[in-house]
Amino acid sequence: MSSSDEMSIDPTQDDDGIIIDKQQTKIRVSFLLSPSIRHNRHQLELPSEPMAVPSNIRKRGLSAIVNHLLDRGDKDDDNDDSASDDDEDNERLPSIPFDFLLNDKLLRLPLDSAARNLGLSTEHALELHYFPARLPPKKEGQSEQLPDWIMVMEYNNGRLWSGGADGVIRTFEQEGEELKSGCVISAHTGPIKCVSSLTDATSGLTYVATGSMDQTLVTHAYNSKKGELSLHAVYSGGHGNSISSVALAAGGSGAGDGNQIMASGDWDGGLAIWNVPGSSSSNSSNDNVGGDANGRKSSKKRKDNNSNSTSSSIEGTIQEVQPIQSVRAHSSNISGLAWGYNSTSSSSLPSTLLTGSWDHGLKVYDVSRMDCILALNGSRVVTSLSRCSNSDVVATGSPDCTVRLWDMRTNGEGGSGSQIADKTLRQSHKSWVSAIQWSPTDPFVLATTSHDGTLKVWDIRSSLPLHTVKATANKGDKSLCLAFGDGFIYSGGSDCVVKKFAL
Template sequence: MDTEEETSTVLVKFTTKQQHYKLRGTMIGMTISLVIAGKKMVKNVMQKANSDIGELPHFDFIIAGQLLTCTLKERLEEAGLSLEVVLEAEFLETHPPPTPQDSLQHDDWVSTLQCCEEWMATGCYDNTVHLWDLVGLSKGKGEQAHKLTIPAHRAPVKSLTWVNTKDNIKTFISTSIDQTAVIWAWASDSNTVECVSECRGHTQSVECVAVSPSCKYFATGSWDNSLKLWKTDPVNENQAEEEDDDGPDRKKRKGDKKAKTKSSVLTLNGHSENVGGVVWTDERELATASWDHSLRIWDAEIGGMKNQINGNTAFFCLSHSSINKNIIAGCADRFVRLYDPRASGS
């Protein structure tokens, strides 16, 4: 950058939506080689506007729709703006990065967590599920908010979801590398838990789980490349009492009385690699994310695939918007991508 560019100026109009810093359209000529210095600049602007100033916090600036992290010259070039325009700079208080309020100790990796209205469930690589009181956590009680440790599986826990949290008996589902999904009933008043059903059918680790909007069904995705649908009802025609097993891998679960073995009501095949994410888009439709570089939309009613979105990298997880019906997915190439499954070639 030559000397002339170093000294070029642009007229900057400072605005804010924060009422206690309201200005009257104050404009200042600024050298484009500068990065706006938050606290000092706002103080100067307010002095020029004859505004009352007290102790000021630090500020960030938004110019042409983006947070300013470079010089004015670089921002003008990115936005395609000339020096003749009046540049509008919106300023707002800088909020410090969040700091941990508490630390909840586990004995191994925490692989998953799910919150409901008052409770949080966490899954751990030591094969356990932990239940926590969110009200206690919000009051900074930390470990005192811990309600229960459940020896839930015979291998690390991979995913969790709550099913029913409105009654005294709360139900949730955990899945594991031990190839099972387990339905649990937790009595929050007495703080006791029962293993209601053990869902068997996958031949490799069960990586993800999601419950339908009506809570009548749930779906699981697995390293065996399949998507399976199950009933949340603890009683169905496919279940039988679990046989006694005195083998070395059989561990008695907390509250395990006569857990039933449940079979899936539908298996959907099509993915060629691990199914890492699943979500219900409505009561009859699901979407899955897979390491085979595809997102797939499934019709749970007819038991087949409706749509496929191909990418150029593995998809690890996904979420669905009930408002605009779009799908957002996390990818192996470090990007988060947004898709409209209704658009051709999306």
């Protein structure tokens, strides 16, 4: 279509229902379906020829145009008298909300203002990439009232793991509209500060690592076939303070059947690397395993499960594990750990480890040498850290209510890395950002919780959150943790209830 044949769309109302002057300035745009839409593209794709739209149109007005061009939306009964009730060809698909990217930024301003802020010329047609908008999280269930605060949680292999201020590990599964508690085991004498889980593809066991303010670090093994959770290994000699962060990964050298490795950080800035014993130490069909050269030694003593535990014990020897490496990585609390992207293989140690601390610093460590190959200094305490699913870009939370993005990618010899320009997400929270997690499926989406009791979902292509929902029951309750599930987000906090939100 030539410029003389351009389409001109004049919606009668803007986003706020205000009548639009049809004589106002127009801007030419081309609608391009986002490459991220890989399924059923033919149902959403539009011709890319430019068309004229009001210059001050916003996201909702553009979404109405796209739905109109796709012939989607409910019919107006007042204007459909000529349509036959049984004429199925005249039935339209329901309208859906769309989001728009202008120069890789989510459109949140009037179109002309957004183009001006980005320095784009309107002499040529603007390219708007569109895609279905992410809907607000919808509450779909919650657990019963628990005895104490929910401090940490993680979702793995269809199951939610949580650690409480009472030192208890709990699992949750959906049953109707309620989240039902499954296995319950007393793991620590103090509040659990961190949790990480990993399923061993070889044995089918899920290993759950927890660290506590009682200065202990342990792993439990879960047998899904038997529904049993039992102490698997105790880790000693690496820390002399409260354990504040932990991260499991596959790929440890000589670590057993499944080759798991673990990193842990403490309140004093200490960082330790551990080999996790393999499934043979948790399998009743195997003999007890003695000490070896990988920092493991057998222990004939079995930790007595709490009498209130609903889980059974998996027979076998509990290992007492010594660290492979132990260094003081930061001058204060290590509040977040993440293994580097594409840094693991089935036969060798993960190559890099990303750390964040209350000393305002973020670092990348070469695991084989335990050398810091990148150090970035921020202006605020790092209260939480999460790595993007497809890169070494990390998001951090801080007490100043702000979410920051950092590029932790290195050239292999150190250097590189930075706080990403214009990637400080606005101070939308009203209090301390307590937890942050990147979506495991969408590299642009992350979620945060805060002491203000809210859960927010963000798209990093905008400085404003996509959605905000109340995550606690009462005013003054703190939201302390969250976890992405399969199409859900879970949250927990000082109201002692786990909540489930559909995405």
